[in-house]
Amino acid sequence: MQKVNSPKLENTLRLEKLYKYLNYEISSSILFIGSWFIPIFIPILFLAAIGFTPYILYVLYKERRNGWLLTFILMVLLPVVMLLIFAYHYFVFSLIPFYLYCFLLRFEAKGWLTEMRARNDLVLQKIRKANESNELDDWIVMR
Numbered sequence: 001m002q003k004v005n006s007p008k009l010e011n012t013l014r015l016e017k018l019y020k021y022l023n024y025e026i027s028s029s030i031l032f033i034g035s036w037f038i039p040i041f042i043p044i045l046f047l048a049a050i051g052f053t054p055y056i057l058y059v060l061y062k063e064r065r066n067g068w069l070l071t072f073i074l075m076v077l078l079p080v081v082m083l084l085i086f087a088y089h090y091f092v093f094s095l096i097p098f099y100l101y102c103f104l105l106r107f108e109a110k111g112w113l114t115e116m117r118a119r120n121d122l123v124l125q126k127i128r129k130a131n132e133s134n135e136l137d138d139w140i141v142m143r
Contacts, residue, residue, distance in 0.1 A: 007124060010116045015109055018059045022106040025052055029099040035092075042092055049098045063112070069103065076101050123141070 028048055035041035053076075062069050080094040 009120045012116050019109045025102045
């Protein structure tokens with residue numbers, strides 16, 4: 001009676017949380033449009049971006065998504081530094097690359113989750129199949 005019961009499943013919790021938070025970040029980007037009429041939204045958007053950035057970087061690092069980390073540096077951090085150095089009065093436009101990055105990352109995270117769940121389902125199917133064949137063999141031997 002040899003059952004396969006130690007699956008090696010991928011943990012999707014971090015990506016699921018990131019995906020959920022990215023939905024909120026994308027929704028808050030609508031405030032950017034509203035900030036032209038109500039300027040109080042601008043500091044709120046900056047605080048959200050500053051507060052959420054470490055979490056994005058942490059999840060990407062833990063999931064070993066080095067290409068997306070590099071893309072963050074090139075797409076978000078580099079323009080922010082350039083605006084700070086050369087055109088400080090246009091700094092509000094540094095929010096655009098951040099929210100664009102969040103938008104793109106949201107689509108990619110959904111794909112990653114789909115792939116991870118499919119791999120987990122495949123592992124579980126293999127385990128079920130192995131356990132079913134073992135149970136059948138045990139039943140035949142006992143008879």
